[in-house]
Amino acid sequence: MTSTNMEFELFRDFLEKACGIVLGANKQYLVASRLNKLMEQQGIRSLGELVQKIQVRSQLREQVVDAMTTNETLWFRDTYPFEVLKNRILAEMIKASPGQRLRIWSAACSSGQEPYSLSMTIDEFEKTNLGQLKAGVQIVATDLSGSMLNAAKAGEYDSLAIGRGLSQERLQRYFDAKGPGRWAVKPAIKGRVEFRALNLLESYATLGKFDLIFCRNVLIYFSAEVKRDILLRMHAQLKPGGYLFLGASEALNGLPEHYQMVQCNPGIIYKAK
Numbered sequence: 001m002t003s004t005n006m007e008f009e010l011f012r013d014f015l016e017k018a019c020g021i022v023l024g025a026n027k028q029y030l031v032a033s034r035l036n037k038l039m040e041q042q043g044i045r046s047l048g049e050l051v052q053k054i055q056v057r058s059q060l061r062e063q064v065v066d067a068m069t070t071n072e073t074l075w076f077r078d079t080y081p082f083e084v085l086k087n088r089i090l091a092e093m094i095k096a097s098p099g100q101r102l103r104i105w106s107a108a109c110s111s112g113q114e115p116y117s118l119s120m121t122i123d124e125f126e127k128t129n130l131g132q133l134k135a136g137v138q139i140v141a142t143d144l145s146g147s148m149l150n151a152a153k154a155g156e157y158d159s160l161a162i163g164r165g166l167s168q169e170r171l172q173r174y175f176d177a178k179g180p181g182r183w184a185v186k187p188a189i190k191g192r193v194e195f196r197a198l199n200l201l202e203s204y205a206t207l208g209k210f211d212l213i214f215c216r217n218v219l220i221y222f223s224a225e226v227k228r229d230i231l232l233r234m235h236a237q238l239k240p241g242g243y244l245f246l247g248a249s250e251a252l253n254g255l256p257e258h259y260q261m262v263q264c265n266p267g268i269i270y271k272a273k
């Protein structure tokens with residue numbers, strides 16, 4: 001792929017407006033490595049030509065954004081969020097709203113490992129706290145990437161993906177073998193999760209209110225202003241006293257009027273004020 005600095009700047013602008021992702025000034029190689037195949041398939045020879053084409057071709061625009069997102073994920077990522085949920089937060093939520101269905105939002109769910117890990121955590125809680133979650137739990141899982149959402153909805157994984165963070169015990173309990181090296185999430189775990197396409201830059205109004213929001217390992221790609229705007233709008237989607245979970249290496253940096261930091265040892269979560 002050939003590209004001038006000017007073309008790269010135009011592409012950076014497009015990407016930030018489309019999905020919030022901010023590319024560093026010297027990330028031409030990243031753009032090339034992620035878009036070369038698509039551009040070759042489409043017969044597009046330069047980044048400038050691509051920027052022109054995506055103005056008028058919405059499907060190509062979606063494919064480009066999809067290719068530029070980082071979809072790295074694993075089961076029970078960082079461990080503590082799921083332990084804290086099972087050992088502390090679920091009981092607190094049930095006590096605060098007895099008899100009500102709990103709602104959890106996995107706000108950048110990638111290929112589904114996060115929402116399905118949440119669903120397995122709910123199942124583990126139910127097994128040791130019989131009858132306490134009678135009204136059930138709904139997990140709404142959203143992502144911008146169509147290809148990731150399709151993979152997540154299918155709920156089938158190869159051994160490489162399964163090997164990342166899933167214990168043998170959970171694999172046996174929550175998955176059905178689908179052939180050599182392929183596993184499918186069991187219907188009972190899948191049934192709790194509803195997948196929807198959502199760009200975090202757009203409105204959350206149709207999602208309703210949540211008891212918990214998991215927004216992990218996605219805000220790191222955005223500018224400070226976009227991150228702040230998203231965190232404020234997520235606060236508006238949280239029920240009072242609900243919790244926000246960020247990635248282990250992420251922090252809120254501000255917004256003390258909206259969120260209270262809660263130390264979990266290990267890990268930090270944020271309670272909506």
Ligand SMILES: C[S@@+](CC[C@H](N)C(=O)[O-])C[C@H]1O[C@@H](n2cnc3c(N)ncnc32)[C@H](O)[C@@H]1O
Nearest residue numbers: 019069072073108110144145199200216217218
């Ligand atoms: C690194 S993955 C994180 C997955 C999971 N939350 C975890 O922590 O393992 C980041 C995800 O954010 C999604 N993403 C990036 N920009 C987005 C946006 N503007 N709106 C919604 N999702 C976005 C990507 O498609 C990708 O699936």
